[in-house]
Amino acid sequence: MQEDQRDPWLLTPGPLTTSELTKQAMLRDWGSRDATFIETNRRIQRRLLDLADATDSHVCVPVQGSGTFAVEATLGTLIGKTDKALVLINGAYGQRIARILDILGRRFETLESAENIPNDTAALAARLHRQPDITHVIAVHCETTSGILNPIPEIAGIVADAGRKLIIDAMSAFGALPLSASTIAFEAVIASSNKCLEGVPGLGFALIETNALQASRGNSPSLCLDLFDQWQTMKTSGQWRFTPPTHVIAALDAALEQLHQEGGPPARLRRYRNNCRVLVAGMRRLGFETLLPDHLQAPIIVTFRMPRTPEFCFEAFYAGLKHRGFVIYPGKLTVAESFRMGCIGHLGEQQIDGALAAVAATLNKLKVADSDPLPAPST
Amino acid sequence: MQEDQRDPWLLTPGPLTTSELTKQAMLRDWGSRDATFIETNRRIQRRLLDLADATDSHVCVPVQGSGTFAVEATLGTLIGKTDKALVLINGAYGQRIARILDILGRRFETLESAENIPNDTAALAARLHRQPDITHVIAVHCETTSGILNPIPEIAGIVADAGRKLIIDAMSAFGALPLSASTIAFEAVIASSNKCLEGVPGLGFALIETNALQASRGNSPSLCLDLFDQWQTMKTSGQWRFTPPTHVIAALDAALEQLHQEGGPPARLRRYRNNCRVLVAGMRRLGFETLLPDHLQAPIIVTFRMPRTPEFCFEAFYAGLKHRGFVIYPGKLTVAESFRMGCIGHLGEQQIDGALAAVAATLNKLKVADSDPLPAPST
Numbered sequence: 116m117q118e119d120q121r122d123p124w125l126l127t128p129g130p131l132t133t134s135e136l137t138k139q140a141m142l143r144d145w146g147s148r149d150a151t152f153i154e155t156n157r158r159i160q161r162r163l164l165d166l167a168d169a170t171d172s173h174v175c176v177p178v179q180g181s182g183t184f185a186v187e188a189t190l191g192t193l194i195g196k197t198d199k200a201l202v203l204i205n206g207a208y209g210q211r212i213a214r215i216l217d218i219l220g221r222r223f224e225t226l227e228s229a230e231n232i233p234n235d236t237a238a239l240a241a242r243l244h245r246q247p248d249i250t251h252v253i254a255v256h257c258e259t260t261s262g263i264l265n266p267i268p269e270i271a272g273i274v275a276d277a278g279r280k281l282i283i284d285a286m287s288a289f290g291a292l293p294l295s296a297s298t299i300a301f302e303a304v305i306a307s308s309n310k311c312l313e314g315v316p317g318l319g320f321a322l323i324e325t326n327a328l329q330a331s332r333g334n335s336p337s338l339c340l341d342l343f344d345q346w347q348t349m350k351t352s353g354q355w356r357f358t359p360p361t362h363v364i365a366a367l368d369a370a371l372e373q374l375h376q377e378g379g380p381p382a383r384l385r386r387y388r389n390n391c392r393v394l395v396a397g398m399r400r401l402g403f404e405t406l407l408p409d410h411l412q413a414p415i416i417v418t419f420r421m422p423r424t425p426e427f428c429f430e431a432f433y434a435g436l437k438h439r440g441f442v443i444y445p446g447k448l449t450v451a452e453s454f455r456m457g458c459i460g461h462l463g464e465q466q467i468d469g470a471l472a473a474v475a476a477t478l479n480k481l482k483v484a485d486s487d488p489l490p491a492p493s494t
Numbered sequence: 495m496q497e498d499q500r501d502p503w504l505l506t507p508g509p510l511t512t513s514e515l516t517k518q519a520m521l522r523d524w525g526s527r528d529a530t531f532i533e534t535n536r537r538i539q540r541r542l543l544d545l546a547d548a549t550d551s552h553v554c555v556p557v558q559g560s561g562t563f564a565v566e567a568t569l570g571t572l573i574g575k576t577d578k579a580l581v582l583i584n585g586a587y588g589q590r591i592a593r594i595l596d597i598l599g600r601r602f603e604t605l606e607s608a609e610n611i612p613n614d615t616a617a618l619a620a621r622l623h624r625q626p627d628i629t630h631v632i633a634v635h636c637e638t639t640s641g642i643l644n645p646i647p648e649i650a651g652i653v654a655d656a657g658r659k660l661i662i663d664a665m666s667a668f669g670a671l672p673l674s675a676s677t678i679a680f681e682a683v684i685a686s687s688n689k690c691l692e693g694v695p696g697l698g699f700a701l702i703e704t705n706a707l708q709a710s711r712g713n714s715p716s717l718c719l720d721l722f723d724q725w726q727t728m729k730t731s732g733q734w735r736f737t738p739p740t741h742v743i744a745a746l747d748a749a750l751e752q753l754h755q756e757g758g759p760p761a762r763l764r765r766y767r768n769n770c771r772v773l774v775a776g777m778r779r780l781g782f783e784t785l786l787p788d789h790l791q792a793p794i795i796v797t798f799r800m801p802r803t804p805e806f807c808f809e810a811f812y813a814g815l816k817h818r819g820f821v822i823y824p825g826k827l828t829v830a831e832s833f834r835m836g837c838i839g840h841l842g843e844q845q846i847d848g849a850l851a852a853v854a855a856t857l858n859k860l861k862v863a864d865s866d867p868l869p870a871p872s873t
Contacts, residue, residue: 122522130740132523141520141694141741143501144511146821179559179696181736184718215717309737315520317558317696317739336715338594339563357560358688360696361509362520363739442525 123437124466127444128259128287128416129309130316131460133370137314140369141362152361153353155368162371166289166380167304169296169322176328176342176349177320179360182286182307185319187215188340189282189305190253192331193323194221198250200282201226201242203234203270206260207447208284212253219336224249230261230450231406236269243277251280251302256288257413260447261406262455264292264413268299275300280327286310287415290374291384291459302327308363311383311415311459314370317363387414390458390467397471398456401478406453414458416444421452426482429454435477441470502816503845506823507638507666507795508688509695510839512749516693519748520741531740532732534747541750545668545759546683548675548701555707555721555728556699558739561665561686564698566594567719568684569632571710572661572702573600577629579661580605580621582613582649585639586826587663591632598715603628609640609829610785615648622656630659630681635667636792639826640785641834643671643792647678654679659706665689666794669753670763670838681706687742690762690794690838693749696742766793769837769846776850777835780857785832793837795823800831805861808833814856820849 125132145152160175167173178188190212194200199222202213209225216223226242228235234254243249252274256267267283274281280302285294289306290313303323308314321342328346335341339357348356377383391414395405398419406418421429429445432454436443446453456470504511524531539554546552557567573579573595579602581592588604595602605621607614613633622628631653635646646662653660659681664673668685669692682702687693700721707725714720718736727735756762770793774784777798785797800808808824811833815822825832835849 123525125523125525127525127527129737130523130526135521138521138523138741142514142517144504144509144517144694146502146504146506146823147509147695148506148823149816149821179563180718181558181738183736184558187716187718211717218715218717218720220715307737315523315739315741316526316737317742336597336599337566337719338590338597339559339566340716340718341597357562358508358686358695359560360694360739360742362517362694362745363696363742366741437528442528444525444527 121440123440123442124462124470125442125460126456126470127442128455128457131309131313131457132462133313133315133366134373134461136373137366137370140365141315143365145361145365147359147361148354155364156349157353159364159368159371163320164322167294167296167322172296172324173322174325174328174346175320175322176346177318178340178342178345179317179357180319181316182305182319183211184340185305185307185321186212186284188342189303189321189323190215190221191219191335191337191340192342193282193303193327193334194251195331195334196221199223199248200251200253201249203239203252203254203265205232205234205263205265206230206255206258208255208258208260208286212284230258230448231263233263233411234265234270236266236273239270240273240277243273243279249279251282253282253284256283256285256292256294257415259287259416261418262413262416263407263411267294271299271301288413291380291387292413293380308367308370311387312367312370312374313461314367315363317360318367384414386463387458389464390414390462391417393464393467394456394458394470397467398474401471401474406448406451416455416457416459418446418448418453418455421446421454428481431481432477435480436473439473439476441473500819502819502821503841503849504821504839505835505849506821507834507836510688510692510836511841512692512694512745513752513840515752516745516749519744520694522744524740524744526738526740527733534743535728536732538743538747538750542699543701546673546675546701551675551703552701553704553707553725554699554701555725556697557719557721557724558696558736559698560695561684561698562590563719564684564686564700565591565663567721568661568682568700568702569594569600570598570714570716570719571721572682572706572713573630574713575600578602578627579630579632580628582618582631582633582644584611584613584642584644585609585634585637587634587637587639587665591663609827610642612642612790613644613649615645615652618649619652619656622652622658628658630661632661632663635662635664635671635673636794638666638795640797641792641795642786642790646673650678650680667792670759670766670794671792672759687746690766691746691749691753692840693746694742696739697746763793765842766837768843769793769841770796772843772846773835773837773849776846777853780850780853785827785830795834795836795838797825797827797832797834800825800833807860810860811856814859815852818852818855820852
């Protein structure tokens with residue numbers, strides 16, 4: 116890798132651009148059984164619980180790997196052999212949850228809507244009423260497939276009213292979008308270090324209701340992904356069962372301090388909302404259409420429809436943007452040709468403006484722009 | 495954490511002290527689907543296969559998490575429901591392999607020896623002869639429980655002669671102790687980034703015989719830990735299935751370049767052997783006894799028996815060494831009270847000499863030293 120090149124800004128769903136402070140926290144080596152490191156873990160666990168007002172009701176169980184590792188670990192630990200889950204699906208991450216349950220041999224059903232339509236709360240209420248054997252509902256807070264915001268407060272109310280348990284995959288939402296245990300009843304929330312918390316990848320975690328976790332002994336079909344076992348060990352010794360990703364953890368510790376300094380999730384949400392607003396307005400000015408109407412758009416990642424002009428080649432567009440210092444993300448939709456641009460990570464309006472200028476310059480170069488005047492490129 | 499404090503040297507089985515170059519490789523952010531990052535992964539996979547002369551016969555499949563994640567992933571992928579494994583056990587890591595197979599519901603037997611005795615090759619040959627239903631033998635190259643070196647070449651010969659498959663947990667050996675596919679027949683070798691390769695923790699991998707992996711579709715009881723599925727995706731797109739630990743991977747890339755610069759595994763083994771020799775000689779001069787005779791000792795980590803003097807308190811000894819800049823490791827033996835000191839990581843004779851001086855100074859302070867003259871502390 117070229118050490119002398121300024122890194123491109125990552126307008127992706129993660130890994131993201133992180134701050135220098137966060138990366139510099141990785142410039143040290145820790146003994147994983149040493150008191151200093153154990154205290155770092157405890158501080159991280161306290162802060163993650165605090166972010167969701169869940170300190171009194173839940174415990175925080177971290178696990179090595181990507182967010183999907185944390186999802187599989189949580190489902191395998193909490194969904195028992197006699198349980199039955201209902202998975203709310205409107206994108207690839209809901210589909211993935213169903214696939215995990217299938218592989219784990221757990222009983223489940225799905226309730227699907229199109230990728231540009233939020234989870235159907237009326238259908239959820241009817242299904243829970245009709246099927247008393249459903250024990251758990253699993254929802255995705257922000258589906259990064261499209262960038263859509265699902266109605267978690269309404270879903271949580273329906274699930275609680277029906278006396279069932281809710282598990283939320285809040286991977287790309289946690290730390291920015293509001294999620295408080297004091298107003299939303301959840302058995303577990305799952306997230307990872309490298310989305311709105313702005314840490315580096317390699318670590319996931321779940322906030323799990325203490326009683327539910329206590330009752331989950333022996334559920335997991337895995338050693339590594341058994342969060343009951345992980346919790347038991349960490350509770351008593353403060354140590355991880357297996358070598359933790361010490362540098363990733365140190366980076367998360369630094370990132371959480373920066374989240375605190377920024378003003379917590381409300382301040383971070385304001386920054387992301389502004390990033391999203393500026394991005395969407397600028398891209399519309401350049402002729403792009405968003406997949407979603409504004410009221411369904413989470414300020415996390417935005418899906419743009421691929422222009423219908425035959426001259427538009429995504430690979431050339433991607434390369435042009437990367438050349439100008441911005442990495443974007445391919446689409447993941449089944450319903451439409453698209454690409455995505457993220458609003459999260461250590462970036463603000465200045466970087467979004469830079470990205471818009473890069474888009475304009477790239478379009479100019481690719482000669483797909485129409486006759487409207489385009490902003491002059493800044494690079 | 496105190497940013498102004500020089501970090502202690504980690505004389506542990508990992509996480510280890512890594513070089514500044516390796517840590518500085520984490521000061522950048524990569525897009526996980528970007529061509530630069532994909533090329534980094536391909537380079538790492540090529541180099542790991544090269545280290546074991548396995549390029550023509552095996553593929554390298556990385557997986558997020560600790561070494562144990564890679565062990566569980568490899569066993570779940572390669573040991574089918576109709577297979578039967580024989581696990582050679584002389585320490586906690588062999589026991590853990592048996593526990594994983596038990597949790598995964600795979601058929602297995604064990605062949606145990608005491609923690610200070612190498613795997614019994616005669617008993618292995620007899621067992622394989624007697625039990626044709628055993629399909630796989632699983633061995634631990636260096637058991638870090640004690641630091642013992644198991645006779646992998648002899649084991650591999652017996653397993654091959656009996657027409658069975660060998661899986662080697664080479665976690666704490668790979669990159670230093672010799673292991674070549676040209677002389678040792680193995681179906682899989684499992685290791686991680688943060689032992690003799692001197693990367694940071696958060697990444698494991700397996701080198702797997704291409705034919706065996708090709709035949710393993712559908713074996714894994716996990717999505718995340720399915721190495722067949724991981725391989726299929728990486729083979730076609732070069733991308734990870736789920737967010738990779740980008741910074742950990744960048745550190746491993748840098749660490750592998752440094753291993754190459756040092757002169758490869760033979761040069762690294764020479765440095766570790768010298769570290770081990772100096773450490774053992776010095777500790778013996780200070781009155782400590784090793785668990786193992788020298789011919790069974792791998793130059794990875796050394797187990798010392800706890801002194802029999804009642805004044806010796808391990809916690810105080812540990813704290814005294816940490817205060818002087820060295821972190822050691824508690825024992826893991828069931829047969830004797832002990833502690834461990836590692837010989838691996840980015841350290842050489844100077845650091846081992848420093849550790850010995852710190853041990854002498856700590857003993858002096860704890861007043862457990864006998865009347866023999868002790869080296870003057872250097873700090």
